[in-house]
Structure formats: structure tokens, C-alpha cells
Amino acid sequence: MKVARIYDFHDIRIEEMPLPEVGPREALVQAKACGVCSGDVTPWYIKRKAPIVLGHEPAGVIAAVGAEVDKFKVGDRVFVHHHAPCFNCRQCEKGNYVQCAVWKATKIIPGGIAEYFLVPETNLANDTLKLPDSISFEDGALTEPTACSVKSIKRSNLKPGDTILIIGLGIMGQMNVLLAKHYGAGKIIGADLVDYRCERAREFGADVVINPTREDLVERLSAETEGKLADVVIVGPGSAPVMDLGIRCAAKGGTVVFFMGTPPEETLTVKPFHLYFNEISLVSSYSCGPDDTREALDLIEKGVITAEKLVTHRYPLHETTAAFEKMAEAREVLKALVVFP
Template identity: 45%
Template structure:
């Protein structure tokens, strides 16, 4: 089978790999669509694991079912989550599924950017969702990223009537914009350096758009909130500057949601004095669990979340390298999806 093997961001090769063999409790899926995630573009995050097949936002059709599999059949359309928690450890029992030891050890094989992938037993049992016929494979690739955004907004305890700022209008920033509307935020302000992305954010329901190259984000937020600052700031841009700005934008007692990781060697200088007297809460949110993926599918199925305006570019599997270049370098795009027709 063909698979896109990642060596580095500028070296992704289409190679021939064996079709994964399945055990009695596993299934084989023909990939139909797989989203390119922001984390797929972070070379520092991937470089110790190369070469590998990336892709953790896949959907497809079951083509082979192990002899002991119950509840799944050949021909069914599915989304498969790449990481699943054990459900019984101390983290899981407290609902912190993404911190579970098992979570990051579980994987689809070899990954979503391949003609076929295998769903291991645990992933199949805990977080493989059947996609109804009126949900397209492309739309289903958004289940995982929407899940990540849902979890962040739940953790940040967004309240109806909040003023919310989204720093960075890439795929996650755009999904957060839609979800903030659904959560009842009164005012959604989106900032990005790329005008194309701001235009999309406007269509998705952002109230105010800011390109910090042209105007001061802090001035806009102060003006929009009677000088207080925003109730919630979600930083999706993985830079120290993004977080420094985010802190400045938060009101006293507000929440700064850490949605994207910076490089491990990057540090933020924080003043405990300022944090103490402002009572700003720092809320990191890593990945998503089987709880939010089900909600995400429901939002997509009921069209509460419009996937059409989010997916701006698609590429065939053979051109995965171009898809990555578009998402990483060009940036005149929101969600980029790789297809296998």
C-alpha cells in the first residue's frame, strides 16, 4: 500500500509499505480522509520518532474485521481516535484521561496518511465511532480537533456572556470560534497575522478581528471590555509571544488557556506578584478523550458545527507533502485534509 512517510517537514515521501496485519480483536480500515494537525507541523515534536507515518485525524471504511471483534462490520464508516485512556487509573478516575499512562502509548498503525490503517483492540473498544451516512469522511476528520477544542472550553469554564479572545486563527482557532458561539460567549475577538484566516473567522461568527501587524490587540481588547480585559483568552499560537500577549489581554480573575505547546526550550517569565494580585488562572488543555469525541460527532451530525467553511484545502494522498507545505508555510488556509479516493 502507499503511505506518506515523514522524514522532516520538507521531506515526506510516498513509499510502499505492507498492509498492516490484524489480530482477532482488531480491524483494518481503508483511509478515506485524514486531517493535517498543527502538531504534525511541529518538527521538534516529531524529530525523535522519524521516519514515521503521521496522521491522527483519520476516517475511513472498515475492510477487514478480526474473528473475535463484536459490534463492527466490513463496510461501516468510522472515525478512529489514535489515543485512548485505560479508564481505571487514578488520572482516568478523576476525568483527566489525556494524562493517563496508556493514553500516549496507544496508536493507530501505521498512521492516517496511508491507504490502510489498523485499529488496535483498545482504540476499537474505547474510541472508534461509526459515522452516519450523511456525515462525509472529510467532515469526520474534524472529530478529533473539535474534541480538543471542546475539552479546552470545558476546562476553561467558559460562561455565557463571556468576552473571549482567540489568539491564532488556524484550524483550532477557527473551531474555537464556532464553539465559543455555541457556549454562549457574548463577544468573540480573533487575532491572526494572516488576513485570509481572519476572513474565515468572520464568516464563522467572530465579532471583532484583529491583525496585530496593523493595530494593537491590547488596545482593541481594552476598548471592547471597558478597560477590564477579556474573561477568557485562548492561545493557539505556539509561541512565547503569543502567551505574553495573552496574559496582557486577560482581565483580573480571568482565564488564560494554554492550548498549544511551545518548544521545550522556550520559557515564559511570569511574575508571581502579578499572578497573585490579578488572580489570573492558567489552564492548559492537552488533546481530547472519548468523552468529547462523541460530543464532537454529534455537533457535526446535527450541523451545529459547520465543517464546510473550516476545510479549505484537500489533497490526494500522493500529494501529502504539498498538503503539509500549504498548512505549514503558506498559511492561506484553515483545515487541510488529505484524501484517498
Template identity: 35%
Template sequence: MKTAFVKEPSIISVNDTEKPSLETGDILVQMHACGICGSDLEKVFGQYGQPSMRLGHEPSGIILEVGPEVSEFKKGDRVFTHHHVPCYACHLCTHGNETMCSKYYETNLSPCGLSEEYVVPSWNVAHGGVIKISDSTSFEEAAMIEPLACCVRAWDKFSYREGDSAAIFGVGPTGMMHVMLAQSKKFSKIFCFDVNEFRLDFAKKFNITESINSTSKDRKQKVLAQTDDMGVDVAIIATSNLKALEDAIEMVRKGGFVMMFGVPSKNSKLDLDMNKIYSKEITLVTSYAASDKDTKEALELIESHQINLKQLITHTYPILDSQKAFDHARSGKNAMKIIITK
């Protein structure tokens, strides 16, 4: 079978690997679709700040085989599989910090999600890391359950109410998911920022307030003019570019929330005027990854048609063209969500 690996910086190798064997409680899945996300790009092209360098944590597919003592799933089931599952019992988990749990990092798909076939370990199978998907949900849609779940988790970390305003910095795939979530929560104004004109134009199709180039000199004034000179209630940074953090602090209202959602490179640094954050009483929060609780909520949003993710998919590539797919995703040229298929 074929599996994609990070061979060296900026280079992906698609190698023949041995078909994995199953242990008690494991399941074997044939990958049908797997999305490329910002953390994957950071692993290939940047300096990823987390321990795992495995590619592909947005896979969906069909169960080929189940190991001994697996009763909840069977061959032929259509599933989404979460790459990490926490313990739900430690101090971090019981305080709502499941993605910080040490067990979370120990539970990986093998060899990885970006493989023609992969094993889901027994821990994940037994602790909610495998979710059946309906026949009406495509594998490509299911491959976006995980990134939507990450967005869902982020929204649980700050306060908002109907009629609020938001600025989304970076309107790639997850940025657009934040746009959709803001609309589902009946936000009155949504401002989208990016340097990619294709993505700015793409965002306009969603009936947002305004798409603004991040290099525009009057970008702050445009937001203030439409928010009674206060600024937005919530600013979400869905990009690795930390200059967006500076803009978010400038454009969020007094007492507002700034959510750091995008994946910064390891050792990223930025000079900030902390007095401004203090005096404006800005709440700066971060959100990392998602738990299977969040994935279940994401699936419900998809299958109840509250969120339509199909409209984000612009390109698909076979696994043998993984390098082309990643290069395309990195450039962002005329692209939103890029999916790799078997």
C-alpha cells in the first residue's frame, strides 16, 4: 500500500509500506479521503512545534477489517476516524483541556491517516475516536469533520451573543468554517481579511460584511466605520502569520476577545504592546486541536445541514500526487480546501 511521509523539509515521499496487522480492539480502514490542513503544511514546509510529524489527520473511509473483541463496528462501515483520543480522567481532561492530555499524543493512526490503509488503535476505537457517517455524507465532507471540530472547540472558549460582530484573519478553509459558524450563530457583521485575492473573492459569496486585503492601509478604519467606532466583538486569527495578531488587537473592541487559532511556526515571536491589551481589557485565548466530543458536534452540524462544507472543496488529488497537492495547498492559488483521495 502507499503511504505519504515527510522525507525532508518541503519534500513528501509516497512509499510502499507493509499492510499493517491488527491487534485486539484495532480496526483497519481503507482511506477514501483525507484533507490537508495548516498543521500538515507546517510539518512539511515550516517548523512544526508539536512532537508528531505524521501526515493526515483528517481521514475518512471504509472499515476493511476489525480485530478481536470489536463489536461496535464491522467490515463495510463508513467512518471518520480521529487521530488522537484523550483519557478523559486526568486533571487536564476533567478541567476541559482534553487536547493537552498526555494520552492524547500517544494515540496515533498507523502508519498515518495519509495512507491507502491505516490502523485505528484499540484505545481510539473504544473511547469515541471512530464515528460512523451516514450514506448521505460524502467521504470528502467527512474528511472535514476534524477541522470543523477544531473550529467548534475554539468557539467554546470565548463569549458571544446573537448580533455580535467578528473579524476573521485568514480565510482559507478553516477561516471560512469560522465564517460559517459566525453566520450560524447569527452574527450581524463579519469582516474577512487575507492577502489572497481569490480567497477574498470566495468569501464574498457567503454574504459577509466585507472582504479586506490585509495590506490595505485603511483596513482598521473600514472596520471601525461599520462598528460604531468600537471594533469587533470577536477577532479570530486563522492564519500562521502573527502580523494578524497585531491587527486583531487593534480592531477588537474594548473588552473583546481575540482567538489565536492558526498554527504559528516554532519559536515564532512578536513584540506586543501589553499595555494596550491590558487597558482595552482584551481577552486573548488560544485553541489547539479537537477532542472526539468536538468531532461529534461537527458531524451533527454537517449531517443536519447547518454547515455546508462541500462548497469549500476546490481540488482533489490522488495520494500518488501528494507532493503536488501540498505544493498547491501551500500556494493557495485559486484554491480553498484540497482533499487527497485513495
């Protein structure tokens, strides 16, 4: 089978690999669509992981199952989560699935941007979902990113009628706009440096969009909210200066969600006085668990999130480099998928 292995940011090679052997409680999936994640195109992240077959947003068809598998059969259309928790440890009991040691250790083999991939026992048992007939493989490939958005909205403590500011309107920001609308946000305000993204956010339900290259974000937000600022701020970019900006945009009693990670050495200076007396909560939202993927698939089935709205570019496997470059450009693109015949 062919796989796309990334060695460095502009060095992705299509290589041959033997088909993985399927154990008694495992399954082999023939890939049909796999998203290129905004995180996958972050140079510092690639450098830590390379060489590796990336792709953790796959959907496909079960091509083989082990003798002891009874939940799935050959021909089932599925979304597979690349990480799955044990459901037995203290972190799992608390619902902190991504902090489960098993969650961190699990992965699909070799990765989602490959013609076939192996689904190990835990992933198959604990976070592989059958796709409803009404949704396409491209829709199915949006399950994982949608689930990350579901989790961030949950952690934001968004209440109906709240003003929400979404900083960064790439694919994840657009999903956050769509979900904020779905979950009953009052005023939805989006901010991005790229006009195309601002326009798309407006189509998806943002009431106000702000391009900080042209106007001061805090001033405009203040004008839009009678000086109250935003009850919820979701900071997309994994960058300390933007996180700091996000904190300055939060209303009294508000919550600031850090959606993406920063490089390990990055530091953020905060004023405890400001956080304390205004009771501003800082929360992070990293990846997603099996509760979130189920909710995400439900939202996709309802048509809240669809590939038709969000997938702007599609590439065959041998053009994976172009798919990564398009996502990394972060201009007139929302989601790029690698698609398989």
C-alpha cells in the first residue's frame, strides 16, 4: 500500500509499505478521506514528530476484521479516532479522556494519510463510529475536528445569549462559529487577518467580523458590546501574544479558551489582579474524547457541520504535499482533504 510520510515541512514522500497484519480484535480500514489538520501543518509540531505518516481525521471502509471482532464487519463505513481511552482509569472516570495514559498511547497504524490503516483493539472498541448512510466519507472525515470544537464550546461554559468572540477563522474558527450559533450564543463576533475568512464566518452566522489589520480589536469589540466585551473568547492561534489579546477581550466573569497549543518554550505573562477581580477563567481545550466524537457525528448528521460548507480543497494521495501547503498558507482555504478512490 502507499502512504504519505512527512520528513519535514516541505518534504513529504509517497512510500510503499506492507499492509499491516490484522490481530484477532483489530480491523483494517481502506481510507476514503482524511483531513489535513491545522495542527499538522505547524512547523514546530512536525519537527517533533517526523518522520511520520500523519493524518488523524480519517473516514473509510472496513476491509478486514480479526476473528474476535463482532461489532464491525467488512464493508462498514466508519470514522476512526486515532486515540481512544481505556474507560477504566481515574482520568476516564472524570471524563478527562485525553489525559488517560491509554488515550495518549493509542494510535492508528501507520496514520490516516495512507491507502489502508490498522485500527488497534482499543481504538476499535472505544472510539470507532459507524457513519450514518446519509453522510458522505468527506463529512465523516470532519468528525474529529468537529469534536474538538464541541469540546471547546463545552469547556467555554457558553450560556444561551452570551457574546462570544472567536479569534482566528480558519477551519476550527468556522466550526466554532457554526457551533456557537447552534448552541444559542447571543452575539457572535469573529476576528481574522484574512478577509476571505471573515466573509465566510459571516455566511456561517457571525454577526460581526473584525479584521485587526484594519481596526483595533479591543476597541471595536468594546463598541459592539457597550463596553462589556465578550463572555466567551476562543483563541484559535497557539501564540502567547494572541492569548494575551484574548484575555484583554474577556468580559467580567468571562472564560477564555486556548484552542491550540504553543511551542513548549513559549511563555505568557498575565496580570493576576485583572484575572482575579474580574473573575476571568482561563481554560485550555486539547483534542477531544469519545463523548465529543459522538456528539460531533450527531451534529454532522443534523447538517450543522457539513463537508459542503467547509471542505474547500481536495487532493489525491500523491498530491499530499500540495494539500499541506494549501492548509499552511492559511489564506483562501478552510479544510483540505486527501481523498482516495
